Amino acid sequence: MQQRKIRMLTVVGGLLAGMMLLGASAAQADITGPMLANTCAGCHGTNGISGGPAMPTIAGMPAKYLKSIMADFASGKRPSTIMGRLAKGYSEAEIALIADEFAKQKWQNAKSAPQSKMATAVDAKLAKEGEKATKSAKCDKCHEDNGVFQDDDTPRVAGQWLDYLRFKVQDLKNPELKVPQADKMKAGIDKLSAEQLEAVAHFYASQK
Amino acid sequence: MTNLTRRTFIKLTGGVAAVGLTSFGVPAIAGEAKQKVVVVGGGYGGAVAAKYIRMADPKVQVTLIEKNADYYSCPLSNWVVAGFRDMALQKWNYEGLKKHGVEVVIDEVTGIDPAAKSVATAGGKKFAYDALVVSPGVDFKDFPGYDAEAQKKILHAWKAGPDTVTLAKQLAAMKDGDTYILVAPADPYRCPPGPYERASLVAHYLKKNKPKSKVLILDAKPKFSKQGLFQEGWTQLYGFGSDNSIIKWVSGAEGGKVVRVDAKEMAVYTDNNGFEEKHTGACINFIPPNTAGKIAISAGLTNEGGWCPVHLNTFESKMHKGIYVVGDASASGGMPKSGYAANSQAKVVAAAIVAQLNGKQPGEPSYVNTCYSMLSPDYGISVAAVWKFDPATPDKVKEISSGVSPSKAPDFVRKQEALYNESWYQSIMADTFS
Structure with missing residues (x-):
């Protein structure tokens, strides 16, 4: 009987707590980093580890880098297909939450995508030529350690999905697009032909 | 609130009573359930x-x-x-x-x-x-003439599975000069641009394999998703708007609204200003109201x-x-x-x-849609949007940003979006099943 009384108290306490919660329900809890970042995962993969050859893995990239990319997408400075339309949908604070969330995740090198029929396979011979090209064009001045290095201005490119890298080097060489990175990388890009840039993509994709 | 009350109820009644509440009647100590x-x-x-x-x-x-x-x-x-x-x-x-x-x-x-x-x-x-x-x-809602028997001959293939493959075989079995009729449903339905992507890709197949054949889209609606981009692409790829167009689209207002199906005649009947009009096709792809x-x-x-x-x-x-x-x-x-x-x-x-x-x-929710459609294997278009919930308008999500692929984009952009489409699929399936 004594025990039962105590339990009754627990019930009352529970109800009170519930009522307090109900009272607070007019204002929803704030939006969280995972809530925002998970909306990206349909394309960029769970926790930012992409499963699609043309979608970049963004897990573990520096938050500051991700924030600047999103700002450039939203302003149109960085050309895109859909990212500009999406980036405009978030406030600066929300972008910061998204960037922090992906920065916390652990990078994983791209794996094969057996159910992709359009994916380009890494070609070892091309990768070798690409390695030479990165040396002659001094890509490794910023993309140090064969592309493993990353900082606030430089994304990791080693082990990134090949088709994403192919698109990016094609964009760099495309005068119609005016890619902002092309300014910084101009000297290097000018030195390399489209074929050599393709080889560079194969090289970085082949790195771990 | 309900959950809190229920949990405390379990605590109150104790383990023995809680047995009845668990699946399979597996005994469980309620406090640890x-x-x-x-x-x-x-x-x-x-x-x-x-x-x-x-x-x-x-x-x-x-x-x-x-x-x-x-x-x-x-x-x-x-x-x-x-x-x-x-x-x-x-x-x-x-x-x-x-x-x-x-x-x-x-x-x-x-x-x-x-x-x-x-x-x-x-x-x-x-x-x-x-x-x-x-x-x-x-x-799918019941529809006049579209009974179980009719569904063996006239497929919707609006759920992927064996019918998808059968529809592909029906298309392949068409003779050059035959018509593929695609009946698009009224809103709302699964995959708004889907019927038009299907019409595009069927047209792509016909252009290559049966150049005298046509796709006729009979639509209950006055307009459709990504319409401007679809029609621009159809013009570029399939002669849309010309006499020789592979694709013809008939809106509801112009007599495109199908009112009954007749599988024996391989026909669908539309309502054209109060008059029934018969359309026959070697392959009929009828998507019923959802x-x-x-x-x-x-x-x-x-x-x-x-x-x-x-x-x-x-x-x-x-x-x-x-x-x-x-x-x-x-x-x-x-x-x-x-x-x-x-x-x-x-x-x-x-x-x-x-x-x-x-x-x-x-917490406050955030919603996104990213959707690609193909007009040919090298021609992709997309729509993307971000929404929030605004308590002031609880019956509609609030669009924060949205947009479709640009009109008159260069070929390489359409090609990139085609590859993005396939990568989108790889990533979202991994996000779903891995």
Whole structure:
């Protein structure tokens, strides 16, 4: 009987707590980093580890880098297909939450995508030529350690999905697009032909 | 609130009484009983909800009940119809979800009891839940002439599976000069640009293989998703607008509204200003009016329109507390019935359920849609949008940004979007099933 009384108290306490919660329900809890970042995962993969050859893995990239990319997408400075339309949908604070969330995740090198029929396979011979090209064009001045290095201005490119890298080097060489990175990388890009840039993509994709 | 009360009720009544509340009558010490979530339907919505609940709170026990052991994806299935993709690439399974600790049960849910908080299956099992996710996708309304017999000859193939392959065979069996009739449904329905992507890819196939054949789209609607971009592409690729156009689109106002189907005659009849007009085709692809999956209807989760009204901040049903409806079956306040929207809604539901089971307020939701359509294997277009929930307009999600691919984009952009489409598929399927 004594025990039962105590339990009754627990019930009352529970109800009170519930009522307090109900009272607070007019204002929803704030939006969280995972809530925002998970909306990206349909394309960029769970926790930012992409499963699609043309979608970049963004897990573990520096938050500051991700924030600047999103700002450039939203302003149109960085050309895109859909990212500009999406980036405009978030406030600066929300972008910061998204960037922090992906920065916390652990990078994983791209794996094969057996159910992709359009994916380009890494070609070892091309990768070798690409390695030479990165040396002659001094890509490794910023993309140090064969592309493993990353900082606030430089994304990791080693082990990134090949088709994403192919698109990016094609964009760099495309005068119609005016890619902002092309300014910084101009000297290097000018030195390399489209074929050599393709080889560079194969090289970085082949790195771990 | 309900959950809190119920848990304390279990505590109060003690372990012996609680036995009756657990599934299979497995004895459990009530104080240690895990919170249970049951998910009905393992597609773009349900599978994601199950996985993301487990990722957010591994203490929650999640059981996914799905009728079919293999899952066939609708996105990219139009490529199969047009003969440039193998159906095997559309096939997925539930092994990946098991690695997240989701209990997967292959069985059909036949009944939901919101009062007792349990679901019953065709296999004769009962599952108790603290929160239920219902993600059954769509079913189809009855339509004059489209009975079981007619459905053997005239396919909709609006759920990917064996019919997708049969439709591809019907297309391949057409003689040069034959007509492919595609009947597009009235809004709302699964995959708004889907019928037009299918028409495009069928036209691509015909252009290459049966150049005298045509695609006739008979539409209940006055306009359709991504219409400007589709028509621009059709003009470029298939002579749209000219006398020799491979694709002809007839809107509802111009006599495109189909009123009955006749499988014996291989014909559909439209209403042309009060007069019935007969259209015959060697291949008829009839997409009937859509409705929420049958289980949602029998569980009393639908409104008079056949869709499930939900609170747009959590996707909890307005009909029954503790039940969350995601994906195509929901009345989603302006979001399209797309795989990506279902994925996004499922993550909101996962967060809301985990918050509520832990006695917390659900956070503010965020929704995204990203959807690609193909006009040929080298020609992709897209639509993307971001939405929020605004308590001031609770019946409609608030669009923060949106847009479609630019008009008159250079060929390389269309080609890039085609490859993005396939990569989108790879990534979202991994997000769903791995």
